[in-house]
Every structure is written in C-alpha cells, then in structure tokens.
Amino acid sequence: MSIEFEIRVELVIDELVASVRALGGRGIWTKLESLTGVKRQAWKNVHERRQRPTTELVAAIGKLRPKYAFWLVTGITDAANGHIAPSTATTFPERAHLDDPWSERYFESAIEFKDQILADETKTHDDVRRALERKEVFSHWWDSELATKIYGECSSQSYSAVRKAWEKRNQERQHHLKKLFQNAESAKAHKLGVTDPRTDHQHPYFLFYESRHDDTKD
Structure with missing residues (x-):
C-alpha cells in the first residue's frame, strides 16, 4: 500500500471528522462504526496514523x-461523471470539486x-467467487447463477430506483457540464474574503x- x-484515505477521514464537528457533533468514531461495521478504534487509529488502512x-x-x-483508488478525478475528491484534497489533472447530486444518488442506489x-x-470466499465470476463457454461469456436472481429483481422497487437515478443523472448532465466550464467572468463573483x-x-x-491570462501581452 x-x-x-x-x-488519500486520511484525507477522506479528515473530511468526515470535520463535517461532524462543524455540526457540533461528537462521537464520530462510534458513528462510523455504527454506519460501517468497522471498529471505532480502527477509524481512530488510521486518523491518528497509528495503523495502516x-x-x-x-x-x-x-x-x-x-x-x-x-479518486481513492486511482488518485485522479472524473468530475464530469460525479467522481470527485473531498474538499481536503488537491486534485490534478482536474481541479474541480463540484458535487453531482444525481450521480451520487445513482452510486448510492446501485450499491444498495x-x-x-x-x-x-x-x-x-468460494461462495462469493461463484457469485461474481463469469465463465467462457465455447467462446461465449456466461454469467454466474447470480444473473437469474438479478433478472428476478428487475421489477423491484430498489432496481427501479437505480434506473430512475441514472435517467435523472443523464437529464441533468448538460447542466452539470455547463458548471464545469464557467468562464473567467463568473470567477469574479467568487472573490469574497481571503482567496x-x-x-x-x-x-x-x-x-x-x-x-492566468496576462493582459500586458495583448
């Protein structure tokens, strides 16, 4: 590792801690254990650099x-598709930290x-492997038995939520992309406080x- x-792991945890503290909250490690099942001491130890993630x-x-x-795995972002970094992180080659609510909703519903x-x-381990692995049969890829279960859930409320979030994400896509290419004039409105x-x-x-454009060279 x-x-x-x-x-990158530490920076995400830093943001989680800051977001709870900003709301006057306490017990961040207990909350993280409750949400994830990962022991509170593990979260705290990684945050304090006492153990590796x-x-x-x-x-x-x-x-x-x-x-x-x-971003966590690759170190780069793909903001046009909702893959961003926490505000605690400097990113490159992209620089935008723009949330895309419908991409986020799509990710969450798909994970659910x-x-x-x-x-x-x-x-x-073998059960999971059998569930996830595809097999090549006579030059064709066959899905695992899990495919039968997935097809059986096609009309379920949870799968409908996934598709609706994806559709809404694509409907809002141009609006999201427009924000990512706002011009220099719109930047002036954000020069408030110490920038x-x-x-x-x-x-x-x-x-x-x-x-930065150098007007003296025009």
Whole structure:
C-alpha cells in the first residue's frame, strides 16, 4: 500500500471528522462504526496514523462516500461523471470539486441494490467467487447463477430506483457540464474574503487548470 494511497484515505477521514464537528457533533468514531461495521478504534487509529488502512476500512469509505471511490483508488478525478475528491484534497489533472447530486444518488442506489443481491451469497470466499465470476463457454461469456436472481429483481422497487437515478443523472448532465466550464467572468463573483491568489482567476467549479491570462501581452 503506497504512502500516497494512505494519505488519500486520511484525507477522506479528515473530511468526515470535520463535517461532524462543524455540526457540533461528537462521537464520530462510534458513528462510523455504527454506519460501517468497522471498529471505532480502527477509524481512530488510521486518523491518528497509528495503523495502516485495512481493506475493510477502505471498502467502507467507498460505500460511505462512493463519489470519492474512483479518486481513492486511482488518485485522479472524473468530475464530469460525479467522481470527485473531498474538499481536503488537491486534485490534478482536474481541479474541480463540484458535487453531482444525481450521480451520487445513482452510486448510492446501485450499491444498495448490489448489497441486496449479494446478501445471501457472501458466506465464504468460494461462495462469493461463484457469485461474481463469469465463465467462457465455447467462446461465449456466461454469467454466474447470480444473473437469474438479478433478472428476478428487475421489477423491484430498489432496481427501479437505480434506473430512475441514472435517467435523472443523464437529464441533468448538460447542466452539470455547463458548471464545469464557467468562464473567467463568473470567477469574479467568487472573490469574497481571503482567496487563494494562485487560483482566484478561475471559477472554483472549472474543470481544468488554466494559466492566468496576462493582459500586458495583448
């Protein structure tokens, strides 16, 4: 496990802690254990750099904040599709920290459905492997027996929620993309308080880094 990866885990936990404290909340570690099943001491130890993140803790972060999961594993973001980083992290080559509520809802509903489907399939390592693995039969890929169960849930409320979230996400896509390419004029409205002079020429939601324009060279 690389130092860079471990720091990404720490940055997500930092944001979780800050969000609870901002609301005047206490008992963050107990709350995280209640939400994820990962022991409170493990969360606290990773936060305080007393232990390295476990696979269970990393998986728990992915479920708790699916919008960060892609960045957590790869170190890059894909803001156009809702894969962002916490506000505690500097990102590159993209710079935007713009939430996409419908992408987030799609991720959450898809994870909920996935957990529902796998609820009775996760007894042992072999059980999970059989549930997830496809087989090549005479040059064609066959799904596992899980496919039968999934088809049986096609009309369920939980699967309907997944599809509706995906449809709404795509309906709102152009509006979301427009925010990611706001021009320099719109950045001026955000120069309130103490801003970072290195970045205040760009709107905070602008997707890519662009150098400051030098008017003296025109």
